[in-house]
Amino acid sequence: MRLELEDINKARPLNSDMNDYDYDVVIVGAGPVGGYLSRRLTENGITVLILEEHAEIGRPFQCAGLINPKAMSLVQLENTVLTPIWGARIYSPEGTLVEIGHEDKIRTWSVCRKLFDEAVVMQGIESGAELWVSSKPIKLEITNEAVELEIRTPEGTKNVRSKMICGADGAHSWVRRTLRLGRPKETMIGMQIEVTGYQGVEGKLDMYTGSNISPGFFAWAIPSGETTRIGVWSQTKYIGDESCEDLLIKLMKTGKWSHRFKDCKEVGRFVGSVPSGILKKTTSRRAALFGDAAGICKPTTGGGIGPGFSHIDLIIEDLVESINKNILDSKELKNIDKKLDKMRKSQNRARGLRDAFLSQSDDKELEEIFKIWAKPEVISMINEVGEIENPIPLGTKMLKEIPEFRKLAGKAIRSVLWS
Numbered sequence: 001m002r003l004e005l006e007d008i009n010k011a012r013p014l015n016s017d018m019n020d021y022d023y024d025v026v027i028v029g030a031g032p033v034g035g036y037l038s039r040r041l042t043e044n045g046i047t048v049l050i051l052e053e054h055a056e057i058g059r060p061f062q063c064a065g066l067i068n069p070k071a072m073s074l075v076q077l078e079n080t081v082l083t084p085i086w087g088a089r090i091y092s093p094e095g096t097l098v099e100i101g102h103e104d105k106i107r108t109w110s111v112c113r114k115l116f117d118e119a120v121v122m123q124g125i126e127s128g129a130e131l132w133v134s135s136k137p138i139k140l141e142i143t144n145e146a147v148e149l150e151i152r153t154p155e156g157t158k159n160v161r162s163k164m165i166c167g168a169d170g171a172h173s174w175v176r177r178t179l180r181l182g183r184p185k186e187t188m189i190g191m192q193i194e195v196t197g198y199q200g201v202e203g204k205l206d207m208y209t210g211s212n213i214s215p216g217f218f219a220w221a222i223p224s225g226e227t228t229r230i231g232v233w234s235q236t237k238y239i240g241d242e243s244c245e246d247l248l249i250k251l252m253k254t255g256k257w258s259h260r261f262k263d264c265k266e267v268g269r270f271v272g273s274v275p276s277g278i279l280k281k282t283t284s285r286r287a288a289l290f291g292d293a294a295g296i297c298k299p300t301t302g303g304g305i306g307p308g309f310s311h312i313d314l315i316i317e318d319l320v321e322s323i324n325k326n327i328l329d330s331k332e333l334k335n336i337d338k339k340l341d342k343m344r345k346s347q348n349r350a351r352g353l354r355d356a357f358l359s360q361s362d363d364k365e366l367e368e369i370f371k372i373w374a375k376p377e378v379i380s381m382i383n384e385v386g387e388i389e390n391p392i393p394l395g396t397k398m399l400k401e402i403p404e405f406r407k408l409a410g411k412a413i414r415s416v417l418w419s
Protein backbone atom coordinates (compact mmCIF):
# COMPACT_ATOMS: atom_id res chain seq x y z
CA MET A 1 0.00 0.00 0.00
CA ARG A 2 1.60 3.29 -1.06
CA LEU A 3 0.42 6.80 -0.49
CA GLU A 4 -0.44 8.76 -3.59
CA LEU A 5 1.03 11.92 -2.20
CA GLU A 6 0.18 14.12 -5.16
CA ASP A 7 -3.49 13.28 -4.75
CA ILE A 8 -3.31 13.80 -1.02
CA ASN A 9 -1.73 17.18 -1.51
CA LYS A 10 -4.72 18.41 -3.49
CA ALA A 11 -6.27 19.74 -0.33
CA ARG A 12 -10.02 19.82 -0.19
CA PRO A 13 -11.45 23.32 0.18
CA LEU A 14 -11.80 24.32 3.80
CA ASN A 15 -15.19 23.62 5.29
CA SER A 16 -16.82 26.68 6.70
CA ASP A 17 -20.01 24.96 7.86
CA MET A 18 -18.64 23.19 10.92
CA ASN A 19 -19.51 25.62 13.70
CA ASP A 20 -16.83 27.99 12.52
CA TYR A 21 -14.13 25.35 12.74
CA ASP A 22 -12.36 24.03 9.66
CA TYR A 23 -11.44 20.86 11.57
CA ASP A 24 -11.92 19.66 15.12
CA VAL A 25 -8.23 18.84 15.48
CA VAL A 26 -5.02 19.70 13.65
CA ILE A 27 -2.24 17.17 14.22
CA VAL A 28 1.26 18.44 13.49
CA GLY A 29 3.48 15.54 12.34
CA ALA A 30 2.63 12.49 10.24
CA GLY A 31 4.94 10.04 11.99
CA PRO A 32 3.62 6.76 13.39
CA VAL A 33 2.19 8.47 16.47
CA GLY A 34 0.47 11.27 14.53
CA GLY A 35 -0.87 8.65 12.10
CA TYR A 36 -2.24 6.43 14.85
CA LEU A 37 -3.76 9.40 16.69
CA SER A 38 -5.49 10.53 13.49
CA ARG A 39 -7.08 7.10 13.10
CA ARG A 40 -8.24 6.85 16.70
CA LEU A 41 -9.78 10.34 16.52
CA THR A 42 -11.48 9.97 13.14
CA GLU A 43 -12.95 6.56 13.94
CA ASN A 44 -14.62 8.34 16.87
CA GLY A 45 -16.18 10.94 14.59
CA ILE A 46 -13.62 13.74 15.08
CA THR A 47 -12.53 15.68 11.97
CA VAL A 48 -8.75 15.82 11.58
CA LEU A 49 -6.15 17.60 9.46
CA ILE A 50 -2.59 16.24 9.62
CA LEU A 51 0.34 18.46 8.65
CA GLU A 52 3.62 16.92 7.52
CA GLU A 53 6.57 19.14 6.72
CA HIS A 54 8.23 16.59 4.41
CA ALA A 55 6.98 15.67 0.96
CA GLU A 56 7.06 11.99 1.88
CA ILE A 57 5.90 9.98 4.89
CA GLY A 58 8.57 7.99 6.72
CA ARG A 59 11.61 9.84 5.35
CA PRO A 60 14.09 10.56 6.74
CA PHE A 61 13.68 7.78 9.29
CA GLN A 62 15.71 7.48 12.46
CA CYS A 63 14.85 4.20 14.04
CA ALA A 64 15.99 0.65 14.61
CA GLY A 65 12.53 -0.42 13.45
CA LEU A 66 11.57 -2.66 16.35
CA ILE A 67 7.83 -2.82 16.96
CA ASN A 68 6.64 -4.79 19.96
CA PRO A 69 3.78 -7.30 19.60
CA LYS A 70 1.28 -5.14 21.51
CA ALA A 71 1.85 -2.14 19.23
CA MET A 72 1.75 -4.40 16.18
CA SER A 73 -1.59 -5.85 17.23
CA LEU A 74 -3.06 -2.33 17.31
CA VAL A 75 -2.20 -1.61 13.68
CA GLN A 76 -1.90 -5.15 12.28
CA LEU A 77 0.83 -4.28 9.82
CA GLU A 78 2.61 -7.64 9.77
CA ASN A 79 3.13 -7.06 6.03
CA THR A 80 5.80 -4.48 6.94
CA VAL A 81 7.85 -7.02 8.94
CA LEU A 82 11.35 -7.73 7.65
CA THR A 83 12.44 -10.16 10.38
CA PRO A 84 10.63 -11.56 13.42
CA ILE A 85 12.97 -11.29 16.44
CA TRP A 86 12.75 -14.08 18.99
CA GLY A 87 16.12 -13.96 20.76
CA ALA A 88 19.10 -11.88 21.79
CA ARG A 89 22.81 -12.33 22.37
CA ILE A 90 23.94 -9.80 24.96
CA TYR A 91 27.65 -9.31 25.59
CA SER A 92 29.53 -7.91 28.58
CA PRO A 93 32.49 -5.59 27.92
CA GLU A 94 34.85 -8.60 28.26
CA GLY A 95 32.66 -10.87 26.16
CA THR A 96 30.60 -12.85 28.66
CA LEU A 97 27.56 -13.97 26.69
CA VAL A 98 23.98 -13.96 27.91
CA GLU A 99 21.85 -15.68 25.29
CA ILE A 100 18.11 -15.46 25.70
CA GLY A 101 14.90 -16.30 23.87
CA HIS A 102 13.38 -19.26 22.08
CA GLU A 103 12.15 -19.58 18.50
CA ASP A 104 8.67 -20.43 19.79
CA LYS A 105 8.07 -16.93 21.12
CA ILE A 106 8.41 -13.83 18.97
CA ARG A 107 9.58 -11.01 21.24
CA THR A 108 9.48 -8.14 18.77
CA TRP A 109 9.29 -7.37 15.04
CA SER A 110 11.92 -5.69 12.89
CA VAL A 111 9.94 -3.67 10.33
CA CYS A 112 10.57 -1.46 7.32
CA ARG A 113 9.89 1.89 9.01
CA LYS A 114 9.10 3.63 5.73
CA LEU A 115 6.32 1.13 4.90
CA PHE A 116 5.19 1.01 8.52
CA ASP A 117 4.87 4.79 8.89
CA GLU A 118 3.12 5.13 5.52
CA ALA A 119 0.64 2.40 6.37
CA VAL A 120 -0.16 3.81 9.82
CA VAL A 121 -0.82 7.24 8.30
CA MET A 122 -2.87 5.61 5.53
CA GLN A 123 -5.08 4.00 8.17
CA GLY A 124 -5.81 7.49 9.48
CA ILE A 125 -6.60 8.78 5.97
CA GLU A 126 -8.84 5.81 5.19
CA SER A 127 -10.68 6.55 8.42
CA GLY A 128 -11.32 10.13 7.25
CA ALA A 129 -8.29 12.26 8.18
CA GLU A 130 -6.97 14.77 5.68
CA LEU A 131 -3.20 15.07 5.12
CA TRP A 132 -1.27 18.04 3.82
CA VAL A 133 2.33 17.18 2.97
CA SER A 134 5.16 19.72 2.52
CA SER A 135 3.17 21.83 4.98
CA LYS A 136 4.06 23.19 8.38
CA PRO A 137 2.62 25.65 10.86
CA ILE A 138 4.39 28.98 11.11
CA LYS A 139 2.13 30.84 13.52
CA LEU A 140 -0.08 29.65 16.35
CA GLU A 141 -2.61 31.57 18.36
CA ILE A 142 -4.80 29.93 20.97
CA THR A 143 -7.83 31.72 22.40
CA ASN A 144 -10.62 30.53 24.68
CA GLU A 145 -12.68 29.77 21.58
CA ALA A 146 -10.28 28.27 19.05
CA VAL A 147 -6.84 27.45 17.72
CA GLU A 148 -5.80 29.73 14.86
CA LEU A 149 -2.97 28.38 12.71
CA GLU A 150 -1.04 29.92 9.87
CA ILE A 151 0.34 27.14 7.70
CA ARG A 152 2.98 27.27 4.99
CA THR A 153 1.91 24.96 2.15
CA PRO A 154 3.14 24.44 -1.43
CA GLU A 155 0.12 26.51 -2.57
CA GLY A 156 0.98 29.41 -0.26
CA THR A 157 0.06 30.35 3.28
CA LYS A 158 -3.30 29.09 4.59
CA ASN A 159 -5.19 29.90 7.76
CA VAL A 160 -6.93 27.09 9.61
CA ARG A 161 -9.21 27.33 12.62
CA SER A 162 -9.70 24.28 14.83
CA LYS A 163 -10.88 23.32 18.28
CA MET A 164 -7.56 21.80 19.22
CA ILE A 165 -3.92 21.30 18.15
CA CYS A 166 -2.00 18.07 18.79
CA GLY A 167 1.79 18.07 18.52
CA ALA A 168 3.07 14.72 17.24
CA ASP A 169 6.01 16.45 15.64
CA GLY A 170 8.86 14.47 17.07
CA ALA A 171 11.83 15.03 19.36
CA HIS A 172 12.32 18.70 18.46
CA SER A 173 8.59 19.49 18.50
CA TRP A 174 7.64 22.93 17.21
CA VAL A 175 4.34 22.74 19.10
CA ARG A 176 6.12 21.93 22.37
CA ARG A 177 8.58 24.79 21.93
CA THR A 178 5.94 27.28 20.82
CA LEU A 179 3.73 26.50 23.81
CA ARG A 180 6.73 26.34 26.18
CA LEU A 181 5.73 22.95 27.54
CA GLY A 182 9.19 22.11 28.87
CA ARG A 183 11.62 19.35 27.99
CA PRO A 184 11.80 15.59 28.50
CA LYS A 185 13.82 14.45 31.52
CA GLU A 186 16.64 13.10 29.36
CA THR A 187 17.57 12.98 25.72
CA MET A 188 19.79 10.26 24.33
CA ILE A 189 21.54 10.51 21.00
CA GLY A 190 21.33 7.54 18.70
CA MET A 191 23.26 6.77 15.55
CA GLN A 192 22.57 3.88 13.28
CA ILE A 193 23.88 2.56 9.99
CA GLU A 194 22.26 -0.03 7.80
CA VAL A 195 24.71 -2.59 6.40
CA THR A 196 24.99 -5.75 4.38
CA GLY A 197 27.48 -8.45 5.38
CA TYR A 198 27.10 -8.49 9.17
CA GLN A 199 27.80 -11.89 10.72
CA GLY A 200 24.77 -12.36 12.92
CA VAL A 201 22.10 -14.97 13.50
CA GLU A 202 18.69 -14.80 11.82
CA GLY A 203 15.99 -13.82 14.33
CA LYS A 204 18.43 -12.74 17.05
CA LEU A 205 19.53 -9.25 17.89
CA ASP A 206 22.99 -8.63 19.30
CA MET A 207 23.66 -6.16 22.10
CA TYR A 208 27.15 -5.01 23.02
CA THR A 209 28.09 -3.16 26.19
CA GLY A 210 31.22 -1.37 27.40
CA SER A 211 32.36 2.15 28.21
CA ASN A 212 34.41 2.38 25.01
CA ILE A 213 31.54 1.58 22.63
CA SER A 214 28.33 2.73 24.30
CA PRO A 215 28.96 4.30 27.70
CA GLY A 216 25.96 3.96 30.01
CA PHE A 217 23.90 2.22 27.33
CA PHE A 218 24.45 -0.43 24.64
CA ALA A 219 25.19 -0.90 20.97
CA TRP A 220 23.03 -3.14 18.80
CA ALA A 221 22.89 -5.17 15.61
CA ILE A 222 19.36 -5.92 14.47
CA PRO A 223 18.53 -8.24 11.57
CA SER A 224 16.24 -6.45 9.14
CA GLY A 225 15.68 -8.68 6.13
CA GLU A 226 18.65 -8.53 3.80
CA THR A 227 20.43 -5.90 5.86
CA THR A 228 21.37 -5.37 9.49
CA ARG A 229 20.93 -2.17 11.51
CA ILE A 230 23.99 -1.39 13.59
CA GLY A 231 23.60 1.36 16.15
CA VAL A 232 24.73 2.96 19.37
CA TRP A 233 23.01 5.29 21.77
CA SER A 234 24.27 7.22 24.73
CA GLN A 235 24.09 10.58 26.47
CA THR A 236 26.43 13.55 26.15
CA LYS A 237 27.23 13.35 29.88
CA TYR A 238 28.72 9.90 29.26
CA ILE A 239 30.52 10.40 25.95
CA GLY A 240 32.18 13.78 26.53
CA ASP A 241 33.90 15.00 23.37
CA GLU A 242 33.26 11.82 21.41
CA SER A 243 30.41 11.45 18.93
CA CYS A 244 28.19 8.42 18.42
CA GLU A 245 29.95 7.98 15.09
CA ASP A 246 33.30 7.63 16.94
CA LEU A 247 31.73 4.95 19.13
CA LEU A 248 30.29 3.12 16.15
CA ILE A 249 33.68 3.14 14.41
CA LYS A 250 35.30 1.71 17.55
CA LEU A 251 32.67 -1.03 17.74
CA MET A 252 33.13 -2.01 14.11
CA LYS A 253 36.84 -1.45 13.48
CA THR A 254 38.80 -1.90 16.67
CA GLY A 255 36.47 -3.46 19.21
CA LYS A 256 36.44 -7.02 20.49
CA TRP A 257 33.76 -7.85 17.90
CA SER A 258 35.32 -6.21 14.84
CA HIS A 259 35.58 -9.56 13.02
CA ARG A 260 31.77 -9.65 12.78
CA PHE A 261 31.75 -6.35 10.90
CA LYS A 262 34.67 -6.92 8.54
CA ASP A 263 32.48 -7.60 5.44
CA CYS A 264 29.94 -4.87 6.23
CA LYS A 265 28.99 -2.41 3.50
CA GLU A 266 27.02 0.63 4.55
CA VAL A 267 23.80 1.31 2.65
CA GLY A 268 22.28 4.02 4.85
CA ARG A 269 22.81 6.05 8.02
CA PHE A 270 20.66 7.96 10.49
CA VAL A 271 21.31 10.09 13.56
CA GLY A 272 18.53 11.12 15.91
CA SER A 273 17.41 11.93 19.42
CA VAL A 274 15.62 9.64 21.83
CA PRO A 275 13.61 11.87 24.20
CA SER A 276 12.72 9.97 27.35
CA GLY A 277 10.87 11.10 30.47
CA ILE A 278 7.27 12.13 29.89
CA LEU A 279 6.85 15.90 30.25
CA LYS A 280 5.44 17.19 33.54
CA LYS A 281 2.63 18.67 31.46
CA THR A 282 1.67 17.22 28.08
CA THR A 283 -1.36 19.49 27.72
CA SER A 284 -2.32 23.16 27.87
CA ARG A 285 -5.38 25.10 26.76
CA ARG A 286 -6.65 23.46 23.50
CA ALA A 287 -3.33 21.65 23.02
CA ALA A 288 -1.74 18.26 23.71
CA LEU A 289 1.54 16.55 22.89
CA PHE A 290 2.07 12.96 21.81
CA GLY A 291 4.90 10.55 21.04
CA ASP A 292 8.48 11.87 20.97
CA ALA A 293 7.12 15.41 21.35
CA ALA A 294 5.87 14.38 24.81
CA GLY A 295 9.12 12.55 25.73
CA ILE A 296 7.51 9.15 25.69
CA CYS A 297 10.44 6.88 24.61
CA LYS A 298 11.35 4.06 26.96
CA PRO A 299 14.51 4.70 28.98
CA THR A 300 15.51 1.04 28.72
CA THR A 301 15.37 0.46 24.96
CA GLY A 302 14.66 3.85 23.36
CA GLY A 303 11.48 2.42 21.82
CA GLY A 304 8.93 5.19 21.29
CA ILE A 305 6.26 3.72 19.05
CA GLY A 306 4.72 1.22 21.50
CA PRO A 307 4.43 3.71 24.38
CA GLY A 308 3.27 6.40 21.94
CA PHE A 309 0.36 4.19 20.88
CA SER A 310 -0.40 3.20 24.52
CA HIS A 311 -0.60 6.87 25.55
CA ILE A 312 -3.19 7.52 22.83
CA ASP A 313 -5.29 4.48 23.79
CA LEU A 314 -5.16 5.51 27.42
CA ILE A 315 -6.71 8.93 26.89
CA ILE A 316 -8.67 8.69 23.64
CA GLU A 317 -12.11 8.21 25.18
CA ASP A 318 -11.81 11.26 27.46
CA LEU A 319 -10.19 13.32 24.75
CA VAL A 320 -12.99 12.59 22.26
CA GLU A 321 -15.57 13.52 24.87
CA SER A 322 -13.83 16.83 25.63
CA ILE A 323 -13.52 17.64 21.92
CA ASN A 324 -17.18 16.83 21.29
CA LYS A 325 -18.25 19.05 24.19
CA ASN A 326 -15.66 21.62 23.11
CA ILE A 327 -14.47 21.88 26.70
CA LEU A 328 -10.75 22.07 26.15
CA ASP A 329 -9.50 24.49 28.79
CA SER A 330 -6.27 23.79 30.70
CA LYS A 331 -8.12 22.30 33.67
CA GLU A 332 -10.11 19.81 31.59
CA LEU A 333 -7.01 18.73 29.66
CA LYS A 334 -4.94 18.52 32.84
CA ASN A 335 -7.32 15.80 34.02
CA ILE A 336 -6.58 13.92 30.81
CA ASP A 337 -2.85 14.46 31.31
CA LYS A 338 -3.14 13.00 34.81
CA LYS A 339 -4.05 9.67 33.25
CA LEU A 340 -0.40 9.47 32.25
CA ASP A 341 0.84 9.45 35.85
CA LYS A 342 0.99 5.65 35.96
CA MET A 343 3.08 5.63 32.78
CA ARG A 344 5.36 8.34 34.21
CA LYS A 345 5.89 6.30 37.35
CA SER A 346 6.55 3.15 35.39
CA GLN A 347 9.10 4.98 33.20
CA ASN A 348 10.86 6.29 36.30
CA ARG A 349 11.08 2.80 37.74
CA ALA A 350 12.39 1.43 34.44
CA ARG A 351 14.99 4.24 34.39
CA GLY A 352 15.99 3.32 37.94
CA LEU A 353 16.49 -0.29 36.86
CA ARG A 354 18.47 0.74 33.79
CA ASP A 355 20.69 2.95 35.92
CA ALA A 356 21.16 0.22 38.52
CA PHE A 357 22.05 -2.52 36.09
CA LEU A 358 23.68 -0.57 33.24
CA SER A 359 24.13 3.19 33.17
CA GLN A 360 25.72 3.61 36.60
CA SER A 361 27.90 0.52 36.42
CA ASP A 362 31.50 0.72 35.27
CA ASP A 363 32.92 -2.06 33.11
CA LYS A 364 34.15 -4.05 36.11
CA GLU A 365 30.71 -3.93 37.75
CA LEU A 366 29.08 -4.85 34.46
CA GLU A 367 31.29 -7.96 34.29
CA GLU A 368 30.00 -9.00 37.71
CA ILE A 369 26.40 -8.45 36.61
CA PHE A 370 26.87 -10.44 33.42
CA LYS A 371 28.44 -13.35 35.31
CA ILE A 372 25.24 -13.61 37.32
CA TRP A 373 22.97 -13.08 34.31
CA ALA A 374 24.79 -15.87 32.47
CA LYS A 375 23.91 -18.47 35.13
CA PRO A 376 21.40 -21.01 33.70
CA GLU A 377 18.83 -20.38 36.44
CA VAL A 378 18.95 -16.62 35.82
CA ILE A 379 18.64 -17.12 32.05
CA SER A 380 15.53 -19.23 32.74
CA MET A 381 14.17 -16.38 34.85
CA ILE A 382 14.86 -13.88 32.05
CA ASN A 383 13.18 -16.12 29.47
CA GLU A 384 10.19 -16.65 31.70
CA VAL A 385 9.57 -13.18 33.15
CA GLY A 386 11.53 -10.90 30.78
CA GLU A 387 9.60 -8.62 28.46
CA ILE A 388 11.09 -5.96 26.20
CA GLU A 389 7.94 -3.91 26.72
CA ASN A 390 8.02 -4.05 30.51
CA PRO A 391 11.33 -4.82 32.22
CA ILE A 392 10.05 -3.92 35.70
CA PRO A 393 8.75 -7.36 36.80
CA LEU A 394 12.00 -9.03 35.77
CA GLY A 395 14.24 -6.33 37.24
CA THR A 396 12.34 -6.27 40.52
CA LYS A 397 12.39 -10.06 40.77
CA MET A 398 16.14 -10.06 40.19
CA LEU A 399 16.72 -7.41 42.82
CA LYS A 400 14.61 -9.29 45.33
CA GLU A 401 15.71 -12.85 44.60
CA ILE A 402 19.36 -12.58 43.62
CA PRO A 403 21.34 -11.39 46.69
CA GLU A 404 24.42 -10.36 44.66
CA PHE A 405 22.39 -7.67 42.86
CA ARG A 406 21.45 -5.84 46.06
CA LYS A 407 24.95 -4.62 46.68
CA LEU A 408 25.53 -3.77 43.01
CA ALA A 409 22.54 -1.57 42.52
CA GLY A 410 22.96 0.67 45.55
CA LYS A 411 20.83 3.77 45.74
CA ALA A 412 19.01 3.26 42.47
CA ILE A 413 17.42 0.07 43.71
CA ARG A 414 15.52 1.98 46.35
CA SER A 415 13.90 4.15 43.71
CA VAL A 416 12.92 1.01 41.80
CA LEU A 417 11.53 -0.87 44.74
CA TRP A 418 9.79 1.96 46.51
CA SER A 419 8.86 4.54 43.86
Ligand SMILES: Cc1cc2nc3c(=O)[nH]c(=O)nc-3n(C[C@H](O)[C@H](O)[C@H](O)COP(=O)(O)OP(=O)(O)OC[C@H]3O[C@@H](n4cnc5c(N)ncnc54)[C@H](O)[C@@H]3O)c2cc1C
Binds near residue numbers: 058064304
Ligand atom coordinates in the same frame (compact mmCIF):
# COMPACT_ATOMS: atom_id res chain seq x y z
C1 LIG B 1 18.70 5.48 16.44
C2 LIG B 1 17.27 5.32 16.90
C3 LIG B 1 16.70 4.05 16.97
C4 LIG B 1 15.37 3.89 17.41
N1 LIG B 1 14.83 2.65 17.42
C5 LIG B 1 13.54 2.48 17.77
C6 LIG B 1 12.93 1.18 17.72
O1 LIG B 1 13.56 0.19 17.35
N2 LIG B 1 11.62 1.06 18.07
C7 LIG B 1 10.87 2.15 18.46
O2 LIG B 1 9.68 1.99 18.79
N3 LIG B 1 11.41 3.37 18.50
C8 LIG B 1 12.72 3.57 18.15
N4 LIG B 1 13.26 4.82 18.17
C9 LIG B 1 12.40 5.94 18.56
C10 LIG B 1 11.39 6.19 17.45
O3 LIG B 1 12.02 6.49 16.24
C11 LIG B 1 10.46 7.34 17.84
O4 LIG B 1 10.02 7.16 19.16
C12 LIG B 1 9.24 7.41 16.93
O5 LIG B 1 9.61 7.67 15.61
C13 LIG B 1 8.32 8.50 17.45
O6 LIG B 1 7.26 8.71 16.59
P1 LIG B 1 6.56 10.14 16.48
O7 LIG B 1 5.47 9.97 15.50
O8 LIG B 1 6.30 10.66 17.84
O9 LIG B 1 7.71 11.10 15.92
P2 LIG B 1 8.49 11.04 14.54
O10 LIG B 1 8.62 9.65 14.05
O11 LIG B 1 9.73 11.84 14.73
O12 LIG B 1 7.52 11.79 13.54
C14 LIG B 1 7.33 13.18 13.63
C15 LIG B 1 6.84 13.67 12.29
O13 LIG B 1 6.56 15.05 12.40
C16 LIG B 1 7.10 15.74 11.29
N5 LIG B 1 7.35 17.11 11.74
C17 LIG B 1 8.27 17.55 12.62
N6 LIG B 1 8.15 18.89 12.81
C18 LIG B 1 7.12 19.29 12.02
C19 LIG B 1 6.51 20.56 11.78
N7 LIG B 1 6.94 21.66 12.41
N8 LIG B 1 5.48 20.62 10.90
C20 LIG B 1 5.04 19.51 10.26
N9 LIG B 1 5.58 18.27 10.45
C21 LIG B 1 6.61 18.17 11.33
C22 LIG B 1 8.37 14.96 10.95
O14 LIG B 1 8.78 15.19 9.63
C23 LIG B 1 7.89 13.52 11.19
O15 LIG B 1 7.28 12.98 10.05
C24 LIG B 1 14.59 5.02 17.77
C25 LIG B 1 15.15 6.30 17.69
C26 LIG B 1 16.48 6.45 17.27
C27 LIG B 1 17.07 7.83 17.20
